[in-house]
Amino acid sequence: MKIELDIPELHHQFQPNGVTCVHACLAMALSVPVDDVISKYGDSSITLEDFYLLLGECRLIYTPLFNNTLFIPGWYFLSVPSLNIVGGMHKILVRLDDSCEFHILDPSPKRSYSSGDYKLLSWSNPIYFIPGGRLPLSY
Secondary structure: OOOOOOOOOOOOOOOOOOOOHHHHHHHHHHOOOHHHHHHHHOOOOOOHHHHHHHHHHOOOEEEEOOOOOOOOOEEEEEEEEOOOOOOOEEEEEEEEOOOOOEEEEOOOOOOOOOOOOOOOOOOEEEEEEEOOOOOOOOO
């Protein structure tokens, strides 16, 4: 018996500058404009440790995976080698469907990973998440 999973689609957004890929991925996961995330958190790069704090603050349901195997159908944040900055890292979203195929949302407006693109050979720090959550209110 094959179980069909209802994995929501997310709206693809692009990062407005070279260091806001994390912001754009968070915006896609929350279904808010990337400009709203930048207004809340600024436009500087975000470390992995700070990213975990933001995920909690935005009330996203998530779990970091401690191996690099994607096995649960659904959405993942992945850290991948940048295609635009030599030696740099980049954040993308990947949806693993119930047929074990990848569907990639890369926020880079330049060279980017895409679904069916065999350039996606390695990743680190996979974080499984359920789309939703919300940006916290500013005081």
